[in-house]
Amino acid sequence: DSGVTQTPKHLITATGQRVTLRCSPRSGDLSVYWYQQSLDQGLQFLIQYYNGEERAKGNILERFSAQQFPDLHSELNLSSLELGDSALYFCASSARQVSEQYFGPGTRLTVT
Amino acid sequence: AQSVTQLGSHVSVSEGALVLLRCNYSSSVPPYLFWYVQYPNQGLQLLLKYTSAATLVKGINGFEAEFKKSETSFHLTKPSAHMSDAAEYFCAPGLAGNMLTFGGGTRLMVKP
Numbered sequence: 119d120s121g122v123t124q125t126p127k128h129l130i131t132a133t134g135q136r137v138t139l140r141c142s143p144r145s146g147d148l149s150v151y152w153y154q155q156s157l158d159q160g161l162q163f164l165i166q167y168y169n170g171e172e173r174a175k176g177n178i179l180e181r182f183s184a185q186q187f188p189d190l191h192s193e194l195n196l197s198s199l200e201l202g203d204s205a206l207y208f209c210a211s212s213a214r215q216v217s218e219q220y221f222g223p224g225t226r227l228t229v230t
Numbered sequence: 231a232q233s234v235t236q237l238g239s240h241v242s243v244s245e246g247a248l249v250l251l252r253c254n255y256s257s258s259v260p261p262y263l264f265w266y267v268q269y270p271n272q273g274l275q276l277l278l279k280y281t282s283a284a285t286l287v288k289g290i291n292g293f294e295a296e297f298k299k300s301e302t303s304f305h306l307t308k309p310s311a312h313m314s315d316a317a318e319y320f321c322a323p324g325l326a327g328n329m330l331t332f333g334g335g336t337r338l339m340v341k342p
Contacts, residue, residue, distance in 0.1 A: 120273065151329065161274075161320065161332040174329050208273055210330075218264065219330060221273035 121145065122222035124209050130228045136197040139225045143190055143211030149173070150192040151212075151219060152184055156205035167192055199229045234263075234304075234321045236333035244341045249293075249308040251336045253321030256302070262324030263304045265295055268335075269317045277319070280304060291315070316340045 121144035131137055143150050152164040163176035167186035186192045196203060206226050210219035237252040263280040278289025285297045295306045306319060318337045322330040
């Protein structure tokens, strides 16, 4: 158990819909990262927050957004969902800007 | 941009045999290098981390990796494979800002 929690574990929704994925980092970790894992794209970095502020952006679509709240939990919002958005979405946290990341169990999103 | 290449998307070994999973980084030495393992239907777990303090890094579950600057490599090894080592393994450089750019992953299969 990494100490990072993600909810829900599974999500099934239809195209065009909007969903919110939630992540709680390890106690004391200020950085939160979101990754997408799919068969065709592999593991891709989406976005990083540090203590409530966006710090880095990767291959995140404009339809996707994220935020980190004062209690340090983070939410990833995915809208206008397409079939190709079906993937595993991982959250990770780290204590400092450059240190090892601890991953949550992931949310499996299926868009039908 | 810093990246890694993992040679061999699938590696098969017999139980008790040496495990060697290859990772080569791009020309500039990254500040950190990580190996993560992903067991089926789980998140990623940190195996070990290179921080330039030592070229031979020992990790969990009997794994170790050696940083070789002359070969731009950070290969992962284990002297004797166990059935429980069957998983997918990812190499990643740690970058400024700490986002991880994962290699394509190597699926390790262990035959009885």
